[in-house]
Amino acid sequence: xxxxxxxxxxxxxxxxxxxxxxxxxxxxxxxxxxxxxxxxxxxxxxxxxxxxxxxxxxxxxxxxxxxxxxxxxxxxxxxxxxxxxxxxxxxxxxxxxxxxxxxxxxxxxxxxxxxxxxxxxxxxxxxxxxxxxxxxxxxxxxxxxxxxxxxxxxxxxxxxxxxxxxxxxxxxxxxxxxxxxxxxxxxxxxxxxxxxxxxxxxxxxxxxxxxxxxxxxxxxxxxxxxxxxxxxxxxxxxxxxxxxxxxxxxxxxxxxxxxxxxxxxxxxxxxxxxxxxxxxxxxxxxxxxxxxxxxxxxxxxxxxxxxxxxxxxxxxxxxxxxxxxxxxxxxxxxxxxxxxxxxxxxxxxxxxxxxxxxxxxxxxxxxx
Amino acid sequence: xxxxxxxxxxxxxxxxxxxxxxxxxxxxxxxxxxxxxxxxxxxxxxxxxxxxxxxxxxxxxxxxxxxxxxxxxxxxxxxxxxxxxxxxxxxxxxxxxxxxxxxxxxxxxxxxxxxxxxxxxxxxxxxxxxxxxxxxxxxxxxxxxxxxxxxxxxxxxxxxxxxxxxxxxxxxxxxxxxxxxxxxxxxxxxxxxxxxxxxxxxxxxxxxxxxxxxxxxxxxxxxxxxxxxxxxxxxxxxxxxxxxxxxxxxxxxxxxxxxxxxxxxxxxxxxxxxxxxxxxxxxxxxxxxxxxxxxxxxxxxxxxxxxxxxxxxxxxxxxxxxxxxxxxxxxxxxxxxxxxxxxxxxxx
Numbered sequence: 001x002x003x004x005x006x007x008x009x010x011x012x013x014x015x016x017x018x019x020x021x022x023x024x025x026x027x028x029x030x031x032x033x034x035x036x037x038x039x040x041x042x043x044x045x046x047x048x049x050x051x052x053x054x055x056x057x058x059x060x061x062x063x064x065x066x067x068x069x070x071x072x073x074x075x076x077x078x079x080x081x082x083x084x085x086x087x088x089x090x091x092x093x094x095x096x097x098x099x100x101x102x103x104x105x106x107x108x109x110x111x112x113x114x115x116x117x118x119x120x121x122x123x124x125x126x127x128x129x130x131x132x133x134x135x136x137x138x139x140x141x142x143x144x145x146x147x148x149x150x151x152x153x154x155x156x157x158x159x160x161x162x163x164x165x166x167x168x169x170x171x172x173x174x175x176x177x178x179x180x181x182x183x184x185x186x187x188x189x190x191x192x193x194x195x196x197x198x199x200x201x202x203x204x205x206x207x208x209x210x211x212x213x214x215x216x217x218x219x220x221x222x223x224x225x226x227x228x229x230x231x232x233x234x235x236x237x238x239x240x241x242x243x244x245x246x247x248x249x250x251x252x253x254x255x256x257x258x259x260x261x262x263x264x265x266x267x268x269x270x271x272x273x274x275x276x277x278x279x280x281x282x283x284x285x286x287x288x289x290x291x292x293x294x295x296x297x298x299x300x301x302x303x304x305x306x307x308x309x310x311x312x313x314x315x316x317x318x319x320x321x322x323x324x325x326x327x328x329x330x331x332x333x334x335x336x337x338x339x340x341x342x343x344x345x346x347x348x349x350x351x352x353x354x355x356x357x358x359x360x361x362x363x364x365x366x367x368x
Numbered sequence: 369x370x371x372x373x374x375x376x377x378x379x380x381x382x383x384x385x386x387x388x389x390x391x392x393x394x395x396x397x398x399x400x401x402x403x404x405x406x407x408x409x410x411x412x413x414x415x416x417x418x419x420x421x422x423x424x425x426x427x428x429x430x431x432x433x434x435x436x437x438x439x440x441x442x443x444x445x446x447x448x449x450x451x452x453x454x455x456x457x458x459x460x461x462x463x464x465x466x467x468x469x470x471x472x473x474x475x476x477x478x479x480x481x482x483x484x485x486x487x488x489x490x491x492x493x494x495x496x497x498x499x500x501x502x503x504x505x506x507x508x509x510x511x512x513x514x515x516x517x518x519x520x521x522x523x524x525x526x527x528x529x530x531x532x533x534x535x536x537x538x539x540x541x542x543x544x545x546x547x548x549x550x551x552x553x554x555x556x557x558x559x560x561x562x563x564x565x566x567x568x569x570x571x572x573x574x575x576x577x578x579x580x581x582x583x584x585x586x587x588x589x590x591x592x593x594x595x596x597x598x599x600x601x602x603x604x605x606x607x608x609x610x611x612x613x614x615x616x617x618x619x620x621x622x623x624x625x626x627x628x629x630x631x632x633x634x635x636x637x638x639x640x641x642x643x644x645x646x647x648x649x650x651x652x653x654x655x656x657x658x659x660x661x662x663x664x665x666x667x668x669x670x671x672x673x674x675x676x677x678x679x680x681x682x683x684x685x686x687x688x689x690x691x692x693x694x695x696x697x698x699x700x701x702x703x704x705x706x707x708x709x710x711x712x713x714x715x716x
Contacts, residue, residue: 091505145701149708152657154449154505156704158644163697166690174690280509293503325524325636329517332510336496339507343500 071311080251089295090153097164102259139252188265394654447659455515460624465634486621526635592659
């Protein structure tokens with residue numbers, strides 16, 4: 001994981017002023033606030049116990065492990081969503097539906113036309129690769145609508161959002177195939193002998209890959225330049241259309257990985273519920289990460305932090321017995337507070353206020 | 369203009385009429401496609417489509433959607449978007465239902481509750497979007513989350529309202545003279561509509577008049593078309609955006625009551641996906657997402673097209689639930705591509 005800019009500064013005031021300007025500042029503050037809240041209310045939140053699951057293998061349990069486990073899907077999607085947001089200045093709202101399609105494809109390949117086959121009809125890797133291809137094709141479809149027909153991303157993906165779950169149901173003819181093979185459950189559960197849930201490792205691998213890609217290729221630079229000014233990117237010899245489609249295809253790849261985790265968790269699929277509202281959480285993760293939703297510069301580490309922050313919030317709320325249907329209301333309040341605090345207008349006002357109040361001190365603390 | 373279309377353009381100019389603008393062209397395309405679809409259904413499917421009552425049923429089912437889609441068009445014309453409307457509709461339904469059945473309220477009070485929720489939503493969202501300049505998408509996304517969550521906090525289980533005064537209002541049928549038909553037994557059955565349809569039609573007419581002939585309506589188009597030049601023309605851009613969001617949320621409150629009148633129950637899952645249907649109807653009706661172009665009549669036809677295609681799909685026997693979603697998506701795709709082609713044609 002990347003550290004936020006901790007360049008050694010002479011004074012703490014300067015350091016804070018520098019830090020508040022970093023995009024990663026918002027998720028870190030949000031995460032810290034949540035962490036302190038939990039520590040004050042109930043330190044037991046951080047307890048991690050080593051239990052044994054029904055098959056006798058050791059597994060770690062505790063709220064932190066739950067966050068790492070359930071936040072993985074969101075973190076993986078946030079990677080793709082950040083790139084799409086940066087390149088096209090819009091968001092893909094069809095990821096939840098696309099996850100349903102990817103999951104459905106995986107089950108279709110694994111189970112064939114039977115509802116509960118004795119053995120798998122094809123190796124998991126084949127099913128996964130096919131799901132990747134399908135999800136990337138749908139990504140390319142979204143990308144083509146955005147790049148060639150210049151439709152706003154949100155609206156272009158509205159098509160797949162409307163159709164996606166229906167297509168997922170159609171792929172399996174509305175059957176609900178069940179995979180009985182235990183090894184299929186490893187991707188969403190735990191591998192015997194390793195006490196940490198596998199989705200976390202998958203997320204780490206994805207993050208590592210994207211970190212390497214951003215470090216050693218020009219993808220990040222190209223995506224940002226297309227997002228900042230498409231015309232000047234084109235005049236500089238880039239192909240903005242291709243890059244936009246590429247970001248959507250990368251998001252498709254992320255969707256396929258999430259689809260695998262989702263179906264592996266329960267060994268079957270529920271077309272109308274699987275990954276429901278995950279698109280909203282993924283967009284929130286990007287916004288929380290300090291990225292502009294209008295495109296341009298992006299901060300991948302911020303988005304991933306944002307994803308885990310959202311999961312942290314969800315888990316905290318569950319701990320206080322908030323029913324899952326009422327969860328969105330609390331999330332919404334948190335989001336509005338964060339977005340209002342990070343709005344340029346409010347920031348400017350607060351900044352001016354801070355300068356007035358503490359002209360001798362320059363520790364401009366904006367968030368209370 | 370390209371040389372090839374010179375003659376066509378000249379011919380139109382002689383009629384002292386500017387060649388069909390984007391706005392009118394999109395509207396005409398929508399209306400033509402709707403008519404072709406409906407006539408096709410009458411000719412090839414016959415049956416129910418031949419009765420006027422079928423059209424009225426669509427209107428009754430979709431009265432809430434018509435109202436929300438009109439509000440959505442207003443916001444989209446000013447260049448924004450509001451995806452909280454479906455949540456507001458559900459929240460209004462649930463609050464009114466609880467107000468009537470558990471709090472001992474009466475019908476006028478429940479109407480006030482509906483309008484109050486819409487107004488509160490509009491003020492908050494409008495303020496955040498217009499004066500704090502936060503992206504409308506993210507604000508209304510949070511608004512949608514909030515409304516959906518609040519709905520379950522107000523009451524978590526779906527239930528039917530048993531208030532008598534409300535039931536009387538719900539079952540009020542307004543007979544449309546001369547549109548009835550004879551049923552299989554040879555008896556004449558009157559065609560009817562309900563109160564929701566009247567509200568919806570009133571909203572459509574009022575908004576059409578407002579957009580076309582008032583200063584505020586023209587300000588909406590100006591702000592959506594180019595907010596910089598609107599500012600230079602002396603239009604208060606922030607206030608215009610605020611009013612657009614206020615009206616959209618208020619209309620969502622009204623739509624919530626219309627929906628409540630139609631279903632007569634409160635449930636957290638009411639109106640799920642209505643925001644997307646409203647956006648889709650607006651787009652099909654020729655409203656451009658980039659702002660500045662749109663027409664309330666188009667939106668109205670958009671809602672009708674959307675429900676007609678759903679009706680057609682279910683009556684030609686593609687009963688499997690997924691076909692409806694897939695056809696609606698295909699239709700949306702088609703209209704988006706038409707829009708894109710029409711608007712880019714001008715620039716070349």
